[in-house]
Amino acid sequence: MLSTFIVEDDVEQLATLKQTVANHIMINDFDMELTLATSQAQELLSYLADHADVDGLYFLDIEYPGQTLNGLTLATKIRDMDVNAKIVFVSTHAEMAFLTFERRIEPLDFIVKDLGPAAVKAKVETDIRIAYDRYTKQGAVSQAIFSYTKGGQLFNVALNDVLFIETGTSRNKLVLHLTDRLVQYNGKISDEATAHPELFRVHKSFLVNPSQLARIDKPNQRGYFDNGEAVDIAVRKMRDLVALIKQNELTVTID
């Protein structure tokens, strides 16, 4: 069951949110419940501390005047206890720190109160449906994850987004090429090759995700990706790579 939590310090808004959530769950007959609606952030944390294995959808305000916690610290703590937490921030535009929350919390959504009660209600309902949809699919296909660390902080990306890893221009730095992002991080390519058996070392400087390869140019020993990026392939690795592609029936053009 998906539990829903609301933390909102304004009593009136809390009541409205509560009503919207409860109604929407009831109308759609989702396997969900409104577990806790409170104005005290600490109360939510206590609940989570007492109950293990909670799958939750959380509607959080960002500033709670007079309380030690704020939206960001609260959400960080929720993430620690509920890895799959679906977090929605409900606040005024001025309080939103979109970039910060996106980077640290990866929230499901931001709902800007300034848009008015009708818009807020519509967005809350959409988010309930999205969260429920994700919750039901969660067990079926567990998505493979690639993670990297920076400053003791773990960052996750979908393995399907990984194109390849390249040794950087400076020592001990690697460059992770994702479909829509370049990430430089500290590491050694040999360590990454051992840690991620699903990636294939095609060259001393390149560790490739074979399922993302689009084309292999055998005579020139190059591998290409959909976005045009390319890697070198060592002669003695070419045969193994081709064998791997055939074995896994990957759709890679081989010239």
Next chain:
Amino acid sequence: MSHGGSEGLIVYVYWYIAAFDHWYSVMLVFMLQILINRELRQPRVYWTVLAMAVGLTLTYMLYDDYSDIVTFLVNLGLLAFVRRKKYFIVTSLTATLAYILFSYFGNYATAAMFALGRLSINAWQGWLFEIVGEAIVTGCMLAVAVGFRLLHQRYPQPFADRMMLNVTVSALAVASSAFFAITVAADNYNIGSGFVGILMLILVVILLINAGSFIYVFYSYTIRIRAHRQKLERRQYDLYVQNLESSYQNLRKFRHDYQNILLSLSEYVQTSDDPALKQYFDAVVTKSQQSLTRDFGHFDNLERIQDKSLKAIIQNKFSVARQAGIQVRLEASEPVGQLPIDPVTLARVSGILLDNAIEAVNGLANGQIAVAVIKYPQMVELIFQNTLRQPIERLDELFVAGKSTKGSGHGQGLATVRELLDPLLNVTYEVAANHQFEFIISIESE
């Protein structure tokens, strides 16, 4: 010129040696001036100098007294050719004084060498004496020229400063008057040249001490005054910013409270059965909403950034962006102190990224630039984000110098950013450009 050698050594046995000696001495003074004063390097000066040297030599052959003073006075004629008069007087006095000083010691040294070698004076040895003596003096003069040039290069300020030039001119004038007085006295009252030499040495030492202490006092005083003034200005500025920030905080708090009151009020209004009230309320709320989101000419959260370098560059570039009609936003959820990165590098990198962002967004309807400073337990991340005209396909090409993706405005400078950040062990970066252009710099604590 009046060589002080009268102690058993009579150099000027032959008139042509004496003539050469006079001419060479005068030429040395001119040479030193030309070496240290760039303005004198022009053909008409060279011709004038030649004429002056011949004239002076002829005069000295007939009448040798006061020759140093005469040389100096004639030399002043060159003032006609220069624009920086005071600087010319400094170089001219330096040359004359250096010559007088070193001709004495050159003469002494040569005389001592000859005395040790027990050489008598005849035609040949007269020339030898002359050549050795002048070689020593020339060497000393060249050393003075080099020293003067070095001083000029190392400390160009005093040479350009009017106040300092005045001081130098007057100090040199005092020194030269004293020198001339002493030499004239020595010539006319038969004072031994050894005594004159010692007098000169004492004078030089006193002058050097005086000039040194004066320059020291003068400079330390001006520097202290300047530092004090800067500190005062800095403090006033800080105080001003602090006041501004706190009053802005109050405004923000009020805005927040007011907005929340309006929101809860709207809950009541929506549930009431009065359509006129609803209509009126909606009209009021929309209007006040507009004025609440208006720009107050301040950047939210800037007070949380305590790294001076970062704060300054954000303030500066955000002002530029805002003037260009671009919406800017700064996120800093927690106070962030001094970052473990060289401030100049940080300023350069942030400057490039923000300039690129402004360029990319400029002219775009609803263009926005956002900066976030995110604090982790062992790291601080800076995110620079801006609206993008169209997605950039090849992120890896962004970093290649000269390969700018047209219109995006992010090609320039990213090669420099990479060059600056790559060598830093505790710094890594990320870049993304699908809906928004995003550059993240992760600075780990050392």
